[in-house]
Amino acid sequence: MEWxxxxxxxxxxxxxxxxxxxxxxxxxxxxFQALEPQTKSILDLGCGEGYFARTVKAAGAAQAAxxxxxxxxxxxxxxxxxxxxx
Numbered sequence: 001m002e003w004x005x006x007x008x009x010x011x012x013x014x015x016x017x018x019x020x021x022x023x024x025x026x027x028x029x030x031x032f033q034a035l036e037p038q039t040k041s042i043l044d045l046g047c048g049e050g051y052f053a054r055t056v057k058a059a060g061a062a063q064a065a066x067x068x069x070x071x072x073x074x075x076x077x078x079x080x081x082x083x084x085x086x
Contacts (some may be wrong), residue, residue: 028055037061050077050086057084 031052035042038060044053047066050073057064065085068074077086 028052032056032059037064041065043067047077047086048073050081050084053077053084053086054081057081 035056037056039062041063042053042056042061042065044050044056044064044066047053047068048070050066053064053066063085066074066077067086068077074086077084
């Protein structure tokens with residue numbers, strides 16, 4: 001099975017689960033510290049269901065866009081953030 005054939009719901013559900021606490025609690029804050037996204041334009045390559053793009057946008061990024069090879073994950077990102085750029 002190709003990555004772009006994987007159902008978007010699997011990863012989309014995972015990012016909000018307890019299993020993804022490391023991503024949400026450690027990796028995202030480290031990215032924020034390195035990027036200082038406020039007022040910047042951010043491109044999230046491999047955005048999956050758009051978690052990081054939504055998060056930096058909420059933190060004050062001037063613009064946040066996501067790019068992924070999975071049509072299912074991009075569809076989920078658009079559903080979760082209809083005003084976003086995916």
